[in-house]
Amino acid sequence: MAQRTLNTALVAFSLINFALADGSYRSRSDLSPPHLNITIPCEGRCAEGYLFVAPFTGHPDPVDHGPLQGAPYILSDTGDLVWSGFSYFSIWAGNFQAARWKGQDVLFSFEGAHNSLHGHGHGHHTLLDQHYNNVRELRAGNHLISDKHEFIIIDEKTALIQIYHPIEIDLSPWGGKEGQTWIVDARLQELDIETGEVLFEWSSLDHVDPFESALPLPLGQAGIAYNSSTAWDYFHINSITKGSDGHYLLSARHASTLYKINGTDGSVIWRLGGQNSDFTLGPNVTFGFQHHARYLSGHHDAVETISLFDNSVYGSESGGGGDKEVHLYPFSRGKYIELNHRAKTATLVKAFHPPNDSILAKSQGSLQTLPNHNVLINWGSEGQITEYSPDGTPIFHAFLDSGFLQDKIQNYRAFRYNWTGFSPETPALVAEEVSPTGRTNLHVSWNGDTATALWNFFWTEKSTSGAGEEETSTKQSKKVKCSGFETVLRIPAGFPGRAISHVYVQAFDGSGNLLATSGTVTPVKAHWRGGKSRLVKQDVVGAT
Numbered sequence: 001m002a003q004r005t006l007n008t009a010l011v012a013f014s015l016i017n018f019a020l021a022d023g024s025y026r027s028r029s030d031l032s033p034p035h036l037n038i039t040i041p042c043e044g045r046c047a048e049g050y051l052f053v054a055p056f057t058g059h060p061d062p063v064d065h066g067p068l069q070g071a072p073y074i075l076s077d078t079g080d081l082v083w084s085g086f087s088y089f090s091i092w093a094g095n096f097q098a099a100r101w102k103g104q105d106v107l108f109s110f111e112g113a114h115n116s117l118h119g120h121g122h123g124h125h126t127l128l129d130q131h132y133n134n135v136r137e138l139r140a141g142n143h144l145i146s147d148k149h150e151f152i153i154i155d156e157k158t159a160l161i162q163i164y165h166p167i168e169i170d171l172s173p174w175g176g177k178e179g180q181t182w183i184v185d186a187r188l189q190e191l192d193i194e195t196g197e198v199l200f201e202w203s204s205l206d207h208v209d210p211f212e213s214a215l216p217l218p219l220g221q222a223g224i225a226y227n228s229s230t231a232w233d234y235f236h237i238n239s240i241t242k243g244s245d246g247h248y249l250l251s252a253r254h255a256s257t258l259y260k261i262n263g264t265d266g267s268v269i270w271r272l273g274g275q276n277s278d279f280t281l282g283p284n285v286t287f288g289f290q291h292h293a294r295y296l297s298g299h300h301d302a303v304e305t306i307s308l309f310d311n312s313v314y315g316s317e318s319g320g321g322g323d324k325e326v327h328l329y330p331f332s333r334g335k336y337i338e339l340n341h342r343a344k345t346a347t348l349v350k351a352f353h354p355p356n357d358s359i360l361a362k363s364q365g366s367l368q369t370l371p372n373h374n375v376l377i378n379w380g381s382e383g384q385i386t387e388y389s390p391d392g393t394p395i396f397h398a399f400l401d402s403g404f405l406q407d408k409i410q411n412y413r414a415f416r417y418n419w420t421g422f423s424p425e426t427p428a429l430v431a432e433e434v435s436p437t438g439r440t441n442l443h444v445s446w447n448g449d450t451a452t453a454l455w456n457f458f459w460t461e462k463s464t465s466g467a468g469e470e471e472t473s474t475k476q477s478k479k480v481k482c483s484g485f486e487t488v489l490r491i492p493a494g495f496p497g498r499a500i501s502h503v504y505v506q507a508f509d510g511s512g513n514l515l516a517t518s519g520t521v522t523p524v525k526a527h528w529r530g531g532k533s534r535l536v537k538q539d540v541v542g543a544t
């Protein structure tokens with residue numbers, strides 16, 4: 001009786017939370033991962049590895065908008081879940097990646113408060129090990145607060161981060177009127193990840209005149225400077241990397257310029273783009289409000305190639321902005337740009353155009369060059385990702401959610417990485433008796449596990465072979481190949497009166513080693529009526 005009351009309470013609870021639990025994974029009805037709308041499937045052409053994304057809603061009110069659980073996710077090329085980071089990384093999380101630190105594979109993400117109006121984050125970076133345990137939380141040094149945009153691990157030892165630090169100064173030289181006194185000093189820090197020690201700090205106001213901004217104070221697009229929360233964000237660092245020469249490459253979105261910063265004295269070595277470019281820009285090199293500048297190849301003093309995501313537009317995601325929106329090109333693109341340091345020229349080597357020419361990312365975005373030279377582009381505010389073959393042909397395209405949930409979905413950066421994860425959870429097992437078929441379905445999943453090759457299901461079956469006959473009880477088991485996040489074994493209907501009990505499952509890796517054993521469950525009557533699984537799953541053909 002107590003059990004029945006509890007079940008009723010659980011059903012009521014799950015109905016209240018209907019919007020949260022979408023039922024696509026029956027063993028984890030608490031999870032609502034995004035359901036990719038894949039318009040160009042990989043079909044074997046994509047690079048090896050999983051997709052790393054952290055989609056979030058662009059709606060001011062996150063209820064009933066996609067993604068239902070905004071969080072870092074590891075997904076397969078078909079959009080199947082590998083790991084839901086919902087509840088591992090909290091609050092607002094973004095810039096989710098895999099990396100190496102001190103010889104071990106780690107995951108990291110920014111987590112903290114998110115000011116979507118100004119595109120600022122206030123929080124820290126968290127590193128998880130392969131068991132998804134928190135191994136480090138890193139905060140900015142010198143009493144400053146980390147922003148969300150950059151976190152990159154250099155030589156498995158240090159991290160580059162940036163900070164938006166509002167300060168009050170006399171802004172009249174830049175057109176500030178009475179009361180307009182606040183400006184954002186964009187800073188970068190290089191930190192020792194282990195100790196948190198600040199090894200290098202750079203302040204934009206010490207080295208870059210606010211006149212270099214592409215968003216002048218009087219126009220008010222980047223803050224009206226009346227107080228710290230509306231400080232003029234004249235520079236807006238959104239990416240930093242460090243070259244083998246010890247200098248930094250920095251992307252300043254609001255100056256539409258890349259800067260090379262001397263790693264010893266912080267002076268500006270060169271500027272690419274913007275108002276004071278040290279390079280003559282060839283056809284189609286001009287970029288604006290760009291993201292994610294990275295070194296690709298070459299020598300820092302001769303000819304080198306860099307990649308970036310060229311938004312070519314500035315405006316608010318909501319489509320507002322009106323005359324304050326700035327457009328440089330009809331759509332956003334990924335670019336490879338070759339810098340010739342002797343001739344002082346910048347040449348477009350290759351451009352990656354959106355498969356859908358109307359993608360114009362008003363904010364965010366990334367370009368990752370993969371080891372096989374494929375390119376993964378993330379269209380930021382437009383909530384889409386594309387993989388290209390090295391010649392620029394789109395070979396994969398996905399919207400980061402489906403149906404109405406895709407509306408205004410955003411994703412700051414996206415990556416493809418290899419990852420081996422060992423789940424700290426136990427395998428989640430649900431046995432459901434499906435009426436009227438009389439079938440019993442066993443669903444198992446193990447959030448974050450990448451090692452299981454085979455599931456071995458065990459259960460006890462009680463049956464009477466006919467009216468009045470003796471009851472028999474047999475132990476059964478069946479092996480099923482792991483078929484993605486959730487593997488399902490469908491036990492066909494038996495004689496009337498058959499009862500399945502003591503269900504559990506064991507996970508085995510590809511070499512036949514036992515990895516884990518689930519708890520033991522009893523079948524429940526399936527009460528999921530939606531049938532709304534947006535993911536098409538194949539029936540599992542049991543391999544015994």
Ligand SMILES: *[C@@H]1O[C@H](CO)[C@@H](O)[C@H](O)[C@H]1NC(C)=O
Nearest residue numbers: 224225226227228229230231
């Ligand atoms: C900052 O200035 C804006 C614009 O004038 C105003 O709406 C907001 O209330 C101010 N915030 C604070 C904390 O004073």
Ligand SMILES: *[C@@H]1O[C@H](CO)[C@@H](O)[C@H](O)[C@H]1NC(C)=O
Nearest residue numbers: 247262263264265266267269
């Ligand atoms: C970087 O700064 C140091 C110290 O001022 C200087 O000696 C060096 O020449 C600079 N390097 C470049 C490439 O500007």
Ligand SMILES: *[C@@H]1O[C@H](CO)[C@@H](O)[C@H](O)[C@H]1NC(C)=O
Nearest residue numbers: 282283284285348349350351
């Ligand atoms: C520059 O872009 C224009 C418009 O997309 C295109 O017609 C032209 O071929 C491009 N030139 C180069 C050198 O890429």
Ligand SMILES: *[C@@H]1O[C@H](CO)[C@@H](O)[C@H](O)[C@H]1NC(C)=O
Nearest residue numbers: 039356357358359360382384
């Ligand atoms: C092209 O992109 C625009 C903007 O993201 C979107 O509204 C439209 O549905 C897309 N069309 C296709 C065919 O993907």
Ligand SMILES: *[C@@H]1O[C@H](CO)[C@@H](O)[C@H](O)[C@H]1NC(C)=O
Nearest residue numbers: 037039399401402403404406
């Ligand atoms: C997938 O995206 C295409 C292109 O925008 C759209 O036409 C289609 O309706 C989307 N499908 C779903 C299920 O969201």
Ligand SMILES: *[C@@H]1O[C@H](CO)[C@@H](O)[C@H](O)[C@H]1NC(C)=O
Nearest residue numbers: 048049370371372416417418
């Ligand atoms: C994943 O590993 C395979 C095998 O080592 C390698 O070929 C591939 O480039 C890796 N993928 C990524 C995205 O690093």
